[in-house]
Amino acid sequence: MKHTENNDKEEDFKPLEITSPRTAEAPGPSFDADGNAIYQPGAEDHAHAEEEAKASYLPTAISLALLLGGLLLDYLDTPWFVGYVRPVVYGIAYLLVGWRVVWHAIKSMRGSFFNEFFLMSMATLGAFYIGEYAEGVAVMLFYVIGEHFQEAAVLRSRRSIKALIDNRPDEVELVSEQGITTVKARTVQVGDVVQVKAGEKVALDGELLTDRSSFNTAALTGESKPDTKTKGETVLAGMINLDRVIELRVTSPYENSALSKILQMVEQAGSRKAKTQQFITKFAKVYTPIVFFLALGLIVVPYFVVEGYDFDQWLYRALIFLVISCPCALVISIPLGYFGGIGAASRNGLLFKGANFLDQMTQVDTVVMDKTGTLTEGVFKVQEVQTTLPDKAWFLSAVAALESKSTHPIAKAIVEEAGQAGQRMAVHGVEEISGHGLKGEVDGKQLLVGNGRLLEKYKVPYDAKLKEIVETIVLVAVDGAYAGYITIADKVKADAPLAVQRMRELGVKKLVMLSGDKDSIVQKVARELQLDEAYGGLLPQDKVSHVERLKAEGRTVAFVGDGINDAPVITLADVGMAMGALGSDAAIETADVVIQADHPSRIATAINIGKKTKQIVWQNITLAFAVKAIVLLLGAGGLATMWEAVFADVGVALLAILNAVRIQRMKFD
Known part of the structure; x- marks a missing residue:
């Protein structure tokens, strides 16, 4: 694990927290002390989780139908819709969507019970107490609908990532003296020979034994352009054989293939929180009890200062205050925004090992690059x-x-x-x-x-x-x-000049090249690419010294390299980037960001995705706070009803979620 002062690289991996009460019924997730569902990538059957999510839509649809029917009967002033009938109908509508939320509010009382489950339960049950049944159901129903949007966004992002990089065949054709037999890919040993037909996806890393063939490498590099491999070259799991029947000598077991490592990186990526996420999590834990006691004060204080005090009237205002103050939009949309950024990066051939590195990329003002294999073809x-x-x-x-x-x-x-x-x-x-x-x-x-x-x-x-x-x-x-x-x-790589141009457009102030090659060649490449500084004839420790110097100047440094000799300086940099899925294992293991394609222009893409992600996150924060502040004041003054509170809470959460998933559709090239 890396040790720096400028980022959170020492943070241990923890599961991505998604506050969704319904995910408790899916196999795999558990809950923290606050009752928040802990969503663990790779620990559950994603297809089954999707089925569970879809199954939860039926109770929501029935609840919505009952709410709309009740509102219509109220509007028509139907004679029989009185007495016990009215609360029973609304009560069924409430229980269909609210029982899980209330249950988690009860469970969370053993820890810190000041969370959105507690706030929503108090507000909606209070609305039932004063006879505002329809409004109580509406608050809970729209909260759950917002959760459905969040679940759908997470599942869609995970599904797109999984489809992109992990649809390897489970079985392979093993070639032996007895002929060709079909076996499980996990059972194949290093040194075995496997056969891959045209159109099939390669399941294991191996050395090509056939003279030549072309491969679609999109799963690893994000590039659809075929890559021709010749005898003796390495073919990686995830590539699609395009030309002819080929034979490979397996060089890595199934679980240690390049694709397995990449998939593991993606699944761990959501576990490292950005500083914005950490701030919001801490903020919510302080903010929630404050607004709860403010709501309590809104009930108690007027008793002593307002003539003709009406308990139900001030309780209603306090309930509105609670609904408005619920931090759903923040605690849902912000991690979802970062997760969307990680998904968008994956589709662009970039693997961020944590949301914190998305944030860190936005601070980079100096990019230091190796020459051979990074800016040149090697x-x-x-x-x-x-x-x-x-x-x-x-x-x-x-x-x-x-x-x-x-x-x-x-x-x-x-x-x-x-x-x-x-x-x-x-x-x-x-x-x-x-x-x-x-x-x-x-x-x-x-x-x-x-x-x-x-x-x-x-x-x-x-x-x-x-x-x-x-x-x-x-x-x-x-x-x-x-x-x-x-x-x-x-x-020099074809898109190296474009990479330099785009990095400067994105605000990178200094571009530096460090290389072990002779200085005259390094200076020639630097002049060709118009870099700010270039140094040749360097040993690994010399590269470390140069990066230490730049950091001492107060710069936020990203280092990009591909060789095992680059591992020390990748570790030292504020953001370490490994170039290419075929880079050394040491470089990939120590890097914070892995560029799957061998294109330096993806450095600029990584910066751009980080900036867009942070922009969307702060849009959501601003939107949530602005709307809540306005409606909180109106609610405390009796000028806002529970319906305005629903919009301020659930409506803003829906808008924030839709804004967060927007990043998955953006183009960054």
């Missing part, structure tokens, strides 16, 4: 081929033929550039000279391929200006004479 590519020979194609093919005998990444880049041509040449007498390069015979000609020291060793003259080239350079001599050079460089 794959060497041939940039330029120059030769003094008349046949440039032969020159490249001959160099590739010799380099094919090496496993160095630079050698692989040259072989890939030449394609099949270099493989048709005869190569003999290959000698690798450590720290220098290769010597050998290709098609009857003696080749030297390596750095300047290799040519100097064999006394082959070449232009000294070649040493000034920034990129990695491979010098070539043929039959003892300089014949040309090939430059190799890491390519």
